[in-house]
Amino acid sequence: HFVFGLISQTMAAVLASPLAPIRKGSRVFFSLNSYFHCSSGLASKEHYKIVVLGGGSGGITMGARMKRKVGAKKVAIVEPSEMHYYQPIWTLVGAGAKSINSSGRPTASVMPSGVKWFKSRVTKIDPKNNTVSTDSGKELSYDYLIIALGLQLHYEKIKGLPEGFQHPKIGSNYSLQTVEKTWNALRNFKEGNAIFSFPNTPVKCAGAPQKIMYLSEAYLRKTGKRSKANIIYNTSLPVLFGVKKYADALWEIVKSRDLNVNLRHNLIEVRPDKREAVFENLDNPGETKIFEYEMLHVTPPMGPPSVLKGSSLEDEAGWLDVNKDTLQHKTYDNVFGIGDCTNVPTSKTAAAVAAQSAVLDRTITKVMKKDKPDKKYDGYTSCPLVTSYNTVILAEFDYNGQPLETFPVDQGKESRIMYHMKADLMPHLYWHGLLKGLWGGPGPYRKLMHLGMK
Structure with a gap:
């Protein structure tokens, strides 16, 4: 008791000393002078069960899904932008059919409530040590990492x-x-x-x-x-x-x-x-x-996000190297990807993100339970090909470039109904379905639309 009491008093005196805390970068070192000699410091970290990188369509969607899975306080999203844009509508903005203001909303309004939002850029990903660094000086550690960083324009x-x-x-x-x-x-x-x-x-x-x-x-x-x-x-x-x-x-x-x-x-x-x-x-x-x-x-x-370069997460071309069926990283079992930043061999669209989100949700559930992922992403994506101010050819297809159409009509023909779906319905589905983690693509409805024949 005497020894432990002496140690306690000594530590209290050290910590109370004005010379004790010496901050160096993001680490705090304690100078113990004649009491102790300590050459290593402890990094200032914040730990989350799930960290999501990116607050675009893939990041917000997975943030909402992970919040329901593990609880809001265990999820963090890293995204620097104050505004979130529904970019598919920009085709119509460029043609004067929609306003630019109709495409954006404050990021705060789409961020899943209760999750921790870091308004920062990712500067380093260290999958070997399960950490992420940001330009605000924060270092986050994680159990599971979801990368949804989109791509870069050049x-x-x-x-x-x-x-x-x-x-x-x-x-x-x-x-x-x-x-x-x-x-x-x-x-x-x-x-x-x-x-x-x-x-x-x-x-x-x-x-x-x-x-x-x-x-x-x-x-x-x-x-x-x-x-x-x-x-x-x-x-x-x-x-x-x-x-x-x-x-x-x-x-x-x-x-x-x-x-x-x-x-x-x-x-x-x-x-x-x-x-x-x-x-x-x-x-x-x-x-x-x-x-x-x-x-x-x-x-x-x-091209791919520059932060992936040299992280051991990228493939030879620089894209996030994931299993195209499960969206789990090929090397790091606790790392996953969604959307434009990945190397899955399908078109990079919001429709692809929707279909991927349902698969990735299931994959992460299985991995958390130490089971093997059992749901496969078929490469589904959609591209509403706007051909005039009131017509669209709705292209839907899979990894093999084969049509994977939802509706029981020939979608290879121009359609007024499909135009209104593109211009009016899809934005609503995006803001109130996909970003809430409630829309995983039309897959479940396809058989119903085709009366069980497809």
Whole structure:
């Protein structure tokens, strides 16, 4: 008792000393002077059962689902943005059919109540030690990690951008700062070439680069300027669309509306002062062609989140390396991924996030119980191909590029009903279904729609 009492008194004196706490970075060291010699410090950490990186569609959705699974106080979400945007609607914003304000809500309003929100950027992920560092100096430790960091836009990889957006007649529906520039370029169009590009990288919503082309053509037709416009779609891809059924339907539209499509053409430079766009012929590297433009819509090159680089979480291309069936990381069993940041071989869309969220929820439940994941993601994704101001071809397909249609009609045809679903129903489903963790895609309803035949 005497010894323990002496130690207690000694420690109390040390801790009370003004010389005791010496802060160094995020660690606190105690100088015990003549009492003790201590050379190591304790890191200041906060621990959560589940940490979610990213507050986009995948992050908020999984945050809501994990809150119900383990309780709000055991879940943390790291997201720096004060605003959350429903980006699929930007196609219609760029065409003047929706306002930019209708696409955003404060992040605080969609954040699952009760979970800890760190308004910071992730600066380091250390899966070996189960920790995450942020630019605010916080270090979070976790039992399970969900990575939903989306992807990064790289306008700077096109010579002349992003500074070229300061000039009129050029826009991009992929950025909050440039989407309204698309609408300005379209409504101020006089005559000449209207050019739409698709980059030589994976992109989110692979149909969007041509959706704005169809809408622009419809607008020019409606305003009597169509005869003065030469509409050009230059894509790096060898096909118009990755799923043959829908590609065939789109080629018919291209022919009937007199649109010019150049395959394997990649935008490498913009000269806004001359209104010139330079494209490389990917089938003959080094060969370039200059197109003059009156309007230019740029889809930027895109890539994985830079924070994944060197983390041992990424594949050779830099994307989060997950099992395509279960969305569990291939190396670290307590790490999972969802959405655009992953290397699952399907299109990067909000519809894919919905279907993935239901599978990932089940996967995490099994892993927590030390069981093997038993539910598989089939690669389902959806792309409502807007072909005018009142028609849509609703493309739905799986990993194999096979149509996986929900409705008992031929979705390869233009439909007014599908347009209203895209423009009016889907945003409601996003805000009140998906982000609440209540919508896992149309899979369960597909058989019902097809009377059990599919």
